[in-house]
Amino acid sequence: MGLGRMPFGTVRHGVRSMHWKTQLYASANRIADRFVGYPGVTAVAIGGSIARGATWRHSDLELCLVVESHIPELQYFNHWEGIGVEILQIGRDAMASFVDGFAQPDASLLQFPIQIYKCTIVHDPDRLLYRFKTIYDRHLFHSNV
Numbered sequence: 001m002g003l004g005r006m007p008f009g010t011v012r013h014g015v016r017s018m019h020w021k022t023q024l025y026a027s028a029n030r031i032a033d034r035f036v037g038y039p040g041v042t043a044v045a046i047g048g049s050i051a052r053g054a055t056w057r058h059s060d061l062e063l064c065l066v067v068e069s070h071i072p073e074l075q076y077f078n079h080w081e082g083i084g085v086e087i088l089q090i091g092r093d094a095m096a097s098f099v100d101g102f103a104q105p106d107a108s109l110l111q112f113p114i115q116i117y118k119c120t121i122v123h124d125p126d127r128l129l130y131r132f133k134t135i136y137d138r139h140l141f142h143s144n145v
Helices: 020-033 048-052 092-101 107-111 128-139
Strands: 041-047 061-067 077-080 083-091 120-123
Touching: 020 041, 020 048, 020 061, 020 083, 020 120, 041 048, 041 128, 048 061, 061 092, 083 092, 092 107, 092 128, 107 128, 120 128
Parallel strands: 061 083
Antiparallel strands: 041 061, 041 120, 077 083
16 A cells, blocks of 8 residues: 555654645644734635635645735635645625625626635634625525626
């Protein structure tokens, strides 16, 4: 059995190996946790295939940050802990305006990145992201959109 096929918990040279999926989720959570309390970031979520549980060995992390205003020092593409990380900055005011004004499904849902669909919320103290996610996940694929 090659190194890439060792089952979780296999001991290799006295060191317990970790299954690739376990490592990926652990890395995603550590990276997301870095942005809890980051200046200008009001909410944090893990998006994409990792959030939906549809990972594969080369999944990247879509990190959704709700921000007071765009944070220029945060690059869109990154490579941390051995995985690609896309940082999606979503303006808090735009999200709040959308949530407060939502009446029925329409094309206004498309102003937000699809990677946030079925996201996993990591930090959301004012529950704005939760309220947004409830609307977005329920209506993104509605026939009126």
